[in-house]
Amino acid sequence: MLIGGHVSTRGGIDKAVDVALSIGAEVIQTHPSQPQTWRPLTIEEATAERLREKAAAARLAGHWFHAxxxxxxATADEVLLKRSIGSLVHYMDLAARLGADGVVFHPGSHRGAGFEPMLPTIGSALRQVLGRTDSPARLLVENSAGQGGCVxxxxxxxxxxxxxxxxxPRLGVCLDTCHSFANGYDIRTPAGVRSTIDEFESAVGFDRLVLVHANDSRExxxxxRDRHANIGEGLIxxxxxxxxxxDPRLRRVPWVLEVPGEGQGPDLANVNRLRELAGLAPAVARDPYGAVQTSR
Ligand SMILES: [Zn+2]
Ligand SMILES: [Zn+2]
Incomplete structure (x- = not known):
């Protein structure tokens, strides 16, 4: 199975591959642009080329964007809805250009209007996104932690x-362990894990699962409430x-950490905690040229 983490793009999106190597990640997730702004991203062709080359040299097995x-x-505000659709189309096109596998997003909040009444709006928005891009990237709905009006x-x-x-067929699902726990899915006990998996199977189906976000929970x-903890340091x-x-149905898809680490985000220690629990040999930190770094 494949294990990796959300990594920084500081200094250019190609730098994400350097970070991946330094933490033993086989797959990565990035925020290609500032996640708190609508500003679209312009990437020079030289940077795009560098990213594609580095990803190939590092044998990176997956790259996901987080919207x-x-x-x-799920909003009745037409301006916000339009911007949301445009942003997802932009990310899907960017994924095609940069060779990324897909875009993960949270559907949003109905702000009190109710889930059912807003469902047709969500469906139409997703059809518009997919109709406006011929990107082969996957578009993944992630389960949210459950703050007000959660969809x-x-x-x-x-x-x-x-x-x-x-x-x-590009539509799929990203399952976040911390967000599931925040919504009452008790993944601490054998019975809880079984019923959570059964419920996912009947409500969504594992054929639509494309990615797992592996996060322990501080809450x-x-x-x-959405506060991620390092693997084994939280309440899961x-x-x-x-x-x-x-569970083979969960191992079939890549697992991406979004944990705090020592303050810099997912690190080698968290990657190796998951690898050990999965029965895999530990990963080693490598420098961007493929050499194994001397350990401290
Ligand atoms: Zn997540
Ligand atoms: Zn979260």
Whole structure:
């Protein structure tokens, strides 16, 4: 199976591959542009070329973009909806150009209007995004942690969103462990893991699962709060991750860490905690030229 993490693009998006090598990541996720702004990203062809070359040399096995946080497909505000659709189209096109595999996004918030009434809007927005780009990249709906008016917090909502969006094969799902826990899916115990997996299977289906976000949680079960912890340092714990990693339907897809590490984000220690729980040999830090770094 493939394990990696969300990495910084500071200094240029190609630098993400250097970080990947330094933390033993086989796959990465990036924010290609500032996640708090709508500003579209212009990437020089030289940078795009450097990224494609580095990714190939590093044998990077996957690169996912995380969409900006402002996106809301469940809004009655037409300007916001238009911007959200435009931003996702921009990211999908960028993924095609840079050789990235897909774009992960949170559907947004209905702000009190209710999930059901906004469902047709979400479906139409997703059909517009996919209709406006011929990018082969996947477009992945991620389950959210559950702050007010949350859309796509429960697995049934994710399933309903995919159903109403049509049958474009590019649509898929990213499952975040911390967000699931925040919504009351108890992945600490064997019975809880079993029922969570069963519920995901019947509401969404594992054929639509493309990516896992592997995060422990600093908040209690069902708290609807989104605070990620390092693997084994939160309230899910290593036993929970071990059980999830034992399921072949979850191992089939890449796992991407979005944990704090020592303050710099996902690190080699977290990658290796997951690798150990998955029964894989530890990864080593490499420099951008492929050499193994001397350990401290
Ligand atoms: Zn996530
Ligand atoms: Zn989160």
């Amino acid at each position: 900006v946080y402002l996106i809301n497909l 796509g917090c429960r697995f049934e909502e994710i399933g309903a969103i995919l159903d109403v969006a049509g049958d474009d 209690e079960l069902g708290a609807n 714990g290593t036993a929970g991750f071990g059980m999830l990693l034992a």
